[in-house]
Amino acid sequence: MRVFITGASGWIGSAAVDELRTAGHDVLALSRSDASTAALERAGVSVLRGTLDDLDTLRQGAGEADAVLHLANKHDWANPKESDRAERAAVEALGDALVGSGKRFALASGLLRLDSSRPALESDPNPGIGPDAPRGGSENLALDYAARGVQSIALRFAPTVHxxxxxxxxxxxxxxxxxxxxxxxxxxxxxxxxAVHRGDAARLARLAIEQAPAGARLHAVAExxxxxxxxxxxxxxxxxxxxxxxxxxxxxxxxxxxxxxxxxxxxxSSEVTQRAYSWTPIxxxxxxxxxxxxxxx
CATH class of the missing domain: 3.90.25 (UDP-galactose 4-epimerase; domain 1)
Incomplete structure (x- = not known):
C-alpha cells in the first residue's frame, strides 16, 4: 500500500514512517524543508515538497496514494487560531480529494474528556464542531467524510507521546x-x-491505516x-x-x-482499541x- 503522510519528519511521523516501511508499505511524504527532504529520501521515502498551506499539493498526495495519514500541525502556541485554521483547511482539502475513493484517511486528534468522573472512551464523541473549535473541529470534519465514501479514522493521541x-x-x-x-x-x-511511548503510537498508526473501519476512533494510550x-x-x-x-x-x-x-x-482508556486491533503497548x-x-x- 502507498501511504501519503503529512508530518512525516515530526516526532510521531518519523516513527510512523519507519513502522510503515518495515511492514512493507510505500511512503509518500509531505516535506517543507531541504533538510527534511534529504532525511526522508535517505530513508527511501518519496517526497512531495510543500506545507500544510499548499492545498493543491495535499490533494495531489492524497490522489497518488492508497491511504492518507495526517499527522502535521503548525502547533503555533502563540497564535492557536492560525493553527486551527490551517488544520481545518488541510483536512478539508485531503477529504475532498478522497471523496468516493473508499481510501482510509487517518488523522491525528487529541483526547477531550466529556465526563470528568471517568477517563475518556473511544465511544465519546469529540465536542469540537466547526472552525472555531480546538484544532478547527478537524476530527468531526474528517469523520463526516465517512458518509461520502472515505474511510475516515480519528487517531486520538495521549497528551504526552514520550x-x-x-x-x-x-x-x-x-x-x-x-x-x-x-x-x-x-x-x-x-x-x-x-501517556504512550512513541513507538507504540507509531505502531497503532500503522494498524489504523491497515485495519480501521470508517468512523473509528482509536486511543493511542498506554497509561x-x-x-x-x-x-x-x-x-x-x-x-x-x-x-x-x-x-x-x-x-x-x-x-x-x-x-x-x-x-x-x-x-x-484504550481498552477498546487494544482489543479491536490486537495492540498491546510494549x-x-x-x-x-x-x-x-x-x-x-
Missing amino acids: GIGDHGFISLIVAAALRTGVSGYIGDGTNAWA EGVPTRVIAEAIAQRLGIPTASIDPTDAVDHFGFIGRFFGADMTA GPTLIEDIAAGAYTR
Whole structure:
C-alpha cells in the first residue's frame, strides 16, 4: 500500500514512517524543508515538497496514494487560531480529494474528556464542531467524510507521546524545573495525564491505516493516567532538585504556556482499541523514560 503522510519528519511521523516501511508499505511524504527532504529520501521515502498551506499539493498526495495519514500541525502556541485554521483547511482539502475513493484517511486528534468522573472512551464523541473549535473541529470534519465514501479514522493521541528526543509537553515541564530549580506540580498534583511511548503510537498508526473501519476512533494510550505529582517527583529525582506545589494562579509564570494545561485531568482508556486491533503497548512507561534520562540528554 502507498501511504501519503503529512508530518512525516515530526516526532510521531518519523516513527510512523519507519513502522510503515518495515511492514512493507510505500511512503509518500509531505516535506517543507531541504533538510527534511534529504532525511526522508535517505530513508527511501518519496517526497512531495510543500506545507500544510499548499492545498493543491495535499490533494495531489492524497490522489497518488492508497491511504492518507495526517499527522502535521503548525502547533503555533502563540497564535492557536492560525493553527486551527490551517488544520481545518488541510483536512478539508485531503477529504475532498478522497471523496468516493473508499481510501482510509487517518488523522491525528487529541483526547477531550466529556465526563470528568471517568477517563475518556473511544465511544465519546469529540465536542469540537466547526472552525472555531480546538484544532478547527478537524476530527468531526474528517469523520463526516465517512458518509461520502472515505474511510475516515480519528487517531486520538495521549497528551504526552514520550521517548528519547521528545520535545513535547513533558520537555517543557522539565525545562521549567531546570530554569527554576524546582520540579513543580499544580495544586495537590492528583490530576493525571494519559501517556504512550512513541513507538507504540507509531505502531497503532500503522494498524489504523491497515485495519480501521470508517468512523473509528482509536486511543493511542498506554497509561490511563499518570498523576502530575508523580511526574514532578520523577523529574526531581532525575535532576536532583526538590519538588513543590505551584499555586494555580502562578502556573503560567512558573511553567510557561503549558501551565494552562498541566493542572488539568487528561485521562483516557484504550481498552477498546487494544482489543479491536490486537495492540498491546510494549514501550517504556513515562516514568521509566524520565528516569532513564530521555529528557535530560
